[in-house]
Amino acid sequence: MDRREFTKLLGATGLALVPGKAAASDPHPHARKVDGIGVLVDTTLCIGCRKCEWACNQSNNLPEQPLSSFENKSAFTSNRRPDAAHYTVVNESRPDGEPIWAKVQCMHCQDPACASACIVTAFDKRDDGVVAYDASRCMGCRYCIVSCPFQIPAYEYDNALTPQVRKCTFCLERLDEGRAPACVSICPVECLTYGRRDELIALAHRKIARNPDRYIDHVYGEHEVGGTSWLYLSSVPMTELDFPELGDAPVPCVTETIQHSIFKNFVPPLALYAFLGQIMWLTRDREQDAEAEGSDAVATQAVRDQGGTTL
Amino acid sequence: MIKAAPVQRKFLTPGVYVLLSIVLIGVFFAVRRFLFGIGAISNLNDQYPWGIWIAIDVASGVALAAGGFTTAALAHIFHRHRYEALVRPALLTALLGYTFVALGLLVDLGRFYNIWHPLMPSMWSGHSVLFEVGICVMFYLTVLYIEFMPVVVERFMGRVALPGWLAHFKGVVEFLLRLFDRTLGRVMALFIIAGVLLSCLHQSSLGALMVIVPYKMHPLWHTPILPLLFLMSAIAVGFPMVIVESIWAARTFGRKPEMHLLSSLGKTVSVLLFVYFSFKVGDMIIRGTVPWLFQPGLESFMFVLEMVGGVILPGAMLLSSRIRHSAPHLLAAALLVVFGVVLNRINVFLVAYKPLYATERYFPAIGEIAVTAGLIATLILVYRLMVTVFPVMAVETESDRSVEEWAHDVETKRADQRMSVPRGNTAVTQRRDS
Numbered sequence: 001m002d003r004r005e006f007t008k009l010l011g012a013t014g015l016a017l018v019p020g021k022a023a024a025s026d027p028h029p030h031a032r033k034v035d036g037i038g039v040l041v042d043t044t045l046c047i048g049c050r051k052c053e054w055a056c057n058q059s060n061n062l063p064e065q066p067l068s069s070f071e072n073k074s075a076f077t078s079n080r081r082p083d084a085a086h087y088t089v090v091n092e093s094r095p096d097g098e099p100i101w102a103k104v105q106c107m108h109c110q111d112p113a114c115a116s117a118c119i120v121t122a123f124d125k126r127d128d129g130v131v132a133y134d135a136s137r138c139m140g141c142r143y144c145i146v147s148c149p150f151q152i153p154a155y156e157y158d159n160a161l162t163p164q165v166r167k168c169t170f171c172l173e174r175l176d177e178g179r180a181p182a183c184v185s186i187c188p189v190e191c192l193t194y195g196r197r198d199e200l201i202a203l204a205h206r207k208i209a210r211n212p213d214r215y216i217d218h219v220y221g222e223h224e225v226g227g228t229s230w231l232y233l234s235s236v237p238m239t240e241l242d243f244p245e246l247g248d249a250p251v252p253c254v255t256e257t258i259q260h261s262i263f264k265n266f267v268p269p270l271a272l273y274a275f276l277g278q279i280m281w282l283t284r285d286r287e288q289d290a291e292a293e294g295s296d297a298v299a300t301q302a303v304r305d306q307g308g309t310t311l
Numbered sequence: 312m313i314k315a316a317p318v319q320r321k322f323l324t325p326g327v328y329v330l331l332s333i334v335l336i337g338v339f340f341a342v343r344r345f346l347f348g349i350g351a352i353s354n355l356n357d358q359y360p361w362g363i364w365i366a367i368d369v370a371s372g373v374a375l376a377a378g379g380f381t382t383a384a385l386a387h388i389f390h391r392h393r394y395e396a397l398v399r400p401a402l403l404t405a406l407l408g409y410t411f412v413a414l415g416l417l418v419d420l421g422r423f424y425n426i427w428h429p430l431m432p433s434m435w436s437g438h439s440v441l442f443e444v445g446i447c448v449m450f451y452l453t454v455l456y457i458e459f460m461p462v463v464v465e466r467f468m469g470r471v472a473l474p475g476w477l478a479h480f481k482g483v484v485e486f487l488l489r490l491f492d493r494t495l496g497r498v499m500a501l502f503i504i505a506g507v508l509l510s511c512l513h514q515s516s517l518g519a520l521m522v523i524v525p526y527k528m529h530p531l532w533h534t535p536i537l538p539l540l541f542l543m544s545a546i547a548v549g550f551p552m553v554i555v556e557s558i559w560a561a562r563t564f565g566r567k568p569e570m571h572l573l574s575s576l577g578k579t580v581s582v583l584l585f586v587y588f589s590f591k592v593g594d595m596i597i598r599g600t601v602p603w604l605f606q607p608g609l610e611s612f613m614f615v616l617e618m619v620g621g622v623i624l625p626g627a628m629l630l631s632s633r634i635r636h637s638a639p640h641l642l643a644a645a646l647l648v649v650f651g652v653v654l655n656r657i658n659v660f661l662v663a664y665k666p667l668y669a670t671e672r673y674f675p676a677i678g679e680i681a682v683t684a685g686l687i688a689t690l691i692l693v694y695r696l697m698v699t700v701f702p703v704m705a706v707e708t709e710s711d712r713s714v715e716e717w718a719h720d721v722e723t724k725r726a727d728q729r730m731s732v733p734r735g736n737t738a739v740t741q742r743r744d745s
């Protein structure tokens with residue numbers, strides 16, 4: 001095999017390592033259609049009573065418990081985020097002067113970034129649609145927190161030995177008993193509707209059709225990042241209520257395509273291994289004549305070879 | 312085989328005392344972390360779950376350890392034997408570098424005692440980039456230790472001296488060493504290739520880590536070809552690390568650096584840098600992110616600093632043969648490349664990372680800096696210790712001959728051996744030798 005053939009082969013092997021290009025046409029390999037449960041939040045009905053926050057804390061044994069502390073409306077002065085001790089928070093926005101309240105919690109994405117990112121499958125999108133966390137697997141790398149497009153998971157940074165990633169659990173235990181999540185059950189104005197996700201989407205569109213003045217024609221979460229189990233109806237775009245503006249492609253799409261094309265049946269790594277082995281074998285005697293050409297010639301050669309493998 | 316010997320030098324010098332005190336400060340904060348949690352010594356929070364422990368200890372650490380696989384590839388896969396003098400120091404750097412990445416992770420991981428979980432098939436997570444990084448790094452670390460075994464064997468075979476009752480095991484140890492000696496040589500090629508392969512895989516995947524956050528990353532750095540860019544920059548920084556180490560080690564141990572070898576590596580580096588640069592620019596043009604360069608702010612400043620200071624400047628310096636052949640200039644250029652790659656990792660993981668609901672920018676806490684500095688100081692100390700114990704540095708201990716002469720000897724010997732076998736290239740060899 002002469003050098004030109006070498007370079008060609010290098011190019012071919014290298015290309016397999018170039019992500020995206022080779023596999024751009026592949027559909028997202030990890031995509032899995034889960035037709036599970038969901039909750040529809042009608043922000044036009046919410047009265048900002050914060051009872052859902054209280055019920056959530058009760059149901060999940062979170063520290064802040066007395067109902068009275070949730071009647072405090074000063075919480076609305078700042079935009080709060082869920083944290084390790086609060087799985088859900090209600091925020092107030094005034095895009096047009098009138099207050100609009102919106103509950104924030106894990107969206108239980110259809111194709112969750114956190115589950116795709118997790119190194120040990122501690123996050124799992126269950127068949128019923130719940131994105132559940134298993135602390136016994138977790139090693140605390142916090143990549144899930146990095147990856148979440150809604151900035152939801154929180155960490156117990158002050159727990160020295162057994163910190164957990166914390167986020168809305170969808171009240172798994174209640175679900176197992178056939179009950180609705182605590183926040184849904186307590187909501188006094190039926191702002192939250194619990195049910196099958198596909199039925200909720202149909203319901204949302206019926207509501208929009210019936211009341212086109214009340215709602216904008218968009219169900220937030222129907223398509224965002226591939227869809228989420230929690231869905232929102234609103235009178236203004238959700239981005240004005242401080243929800244992120246997101247595209248329709250699931251976030252893990254690109255990385256998983258890269259991963260799966262690099263490791264397609266382990267062919268590219270094995271090919272590279274075999275290829276390196278072949279170079280090793282072919283060049284085993286060559287250094288003699290190379291040395292004779294002088295040092296800079298060798299260096300240039302090394303450049304070519306080195307550069308070749310990598311590109 | 313390479314001829315190397317333990318360096319004979321006093322271990323305790325003023326510099327060593329400084330390093331030791333940095334280590335102690337680091338240990339102090341690390342202990343606090345294990346008593347009171349990550350939050351007690353760091354500025355990490357739900358907005359910035361990753362800080363310098365990931366950007367410097369892990370990402371930069373892994374990149375700077377790339378000298379191990381690039382020199383191994385050069386000397387053993389492409390068979391440029393004259394570079395063999397550089398393989399062992401680079402191997403040791405990689406070995407220690409990766410070991411310290413693992414140590415650093417023990418501080419950073421919330422449940423550090425679960426660090427082995429990725430090995431459990433029941434927890435395998437094929438679609439996770441981090442899983443691939445983790446598995447490849449674990450395997451590569453093993454490969455590095457295996458690659459280092461011959462050095463240990465060379466040091467101790469036939470002169471095992473165990474104190475006290477341990478002396479009973481002398482026979483066993485000797486037997487093991489001899490066993491290794493006999494078997495390792497035969498299978499080493501497999502491990503060397505595996506090391507290069509594993510390196511290519513996880514060096515690139517480290518870049519893929521941040522591809523998953525399109526909404527949280529500055530467009531100057533977020534691109535689907537991040538894995539390719541990471542791989543290319545890791546390869547580009549491998550040789551500069553070898554250059555830095557060799558010149559520094561030569562200085563501290565009072566020897567002549569292998570300038571002849573280093574300057575030809577420098578030439579390679581300039582080419583690698585320009586290839587990297589063209590990919591980076593091409594990607595920016597294709598994705599139309601050039602306008603972001605002119606948006607004043609920390610991001611554009613850091614980007615320009617990274618590209619000009621860490622890529623263009625050293626790339627141009629290394630084109631000049633005068634600079635390549637002067638030790639201080641070559642060192643400066645190599646340091647710039649190292650700086651550029653570290654800055655790139657910091658930029659990708661920290662500067663470019665913008666949480667959606669950021670209230671303030673992340674800046675490392677004293678505790679984080681102390682732990683990182685402590686790890687680096689420990690690494691330097693252990694390196695120093697290892698080169699005095701093991702035959703790592705290619706040196707002639709009895710005389711003051713430079714390594715170049717030594718390398719020439721090796722070549723001549725090789726040529727002699729080959730002369731007896733009639734071959735196509737004998738003529739060349741003979742011509743040179745006469």
Ligand code: SF4
Pocket residue numbers: 105106107108109112113114115131147148149150151152153167
């Ligand atoms: S919102 Fe975030 S934490 Fe919740 S499922 Fe989606 S990616 Fe995971």
Ligand code: SF4
Pocket residue numbers: 117118119120121122123137138139140141142143144145165
């Ligand atoms: S912190 Fe735990 S749950 Fe999150 S990605 Fe790491 S191992 Fe998985």
